[in-house]
Amino acid sequence: MSTTSDHDNRMAKLTFASVYPHYLTKVERKGRSREELHQVIRWLTGFDDKALQKQIDDNVTFKQFFQRAKLNPNAHLITGVICGYRIEEIETPLTQKVRYMDKLVDELAKGRKMEKILRSE
Template identity: 75%
Template structure:
């Protein structure tokens, strides 16, 4: 596996607010809703609507975003390839958490059923 130190540092410093509009655009373009995106975000991070809005307004980095999050206990069930990496094999915890989010957004945009995205059958 190649060294991803520079990429990990870049991801840590990136703000959630800068990426959030891209998530919204991606899911809405595929016929899903912002409310569904928020449901996925809340499942993964524990942030409800107002807490999520505060993260956006405060322009927190992904590092802070995930440090303050309460990750769902079933995040280990998120598997597969995103951005050329298997999410379950990513060594840096923060990068893995961001890729979990990317994977869930991708699944939502691809029309996967919500109960599958939220790993409800586990």
């Protein structure tokens, strides 16, 4: 599935620090914890709590965020629709990675079991 270049550019320029509070609010409102959110982010990106806080403090864009991340080798197992896009069909790598994150946060907020969220083959 093709996203527009405007959409892809917006994704690249968004700062992680501006979106993180929304992720946190979303999961906490549904009874999940900050620690669970960090576990999901750590699984996807390899960032521990200290490294994650550095990304927030540095006000990095999603482009920089995912350049610094070590994407989990099982990230390709994240499938489904998020924000109207089928994740596995998104052609722009950065946009796909941002949507991976969105999907994991959604699954956490919806009460999915952590073993299912943290995919393994």
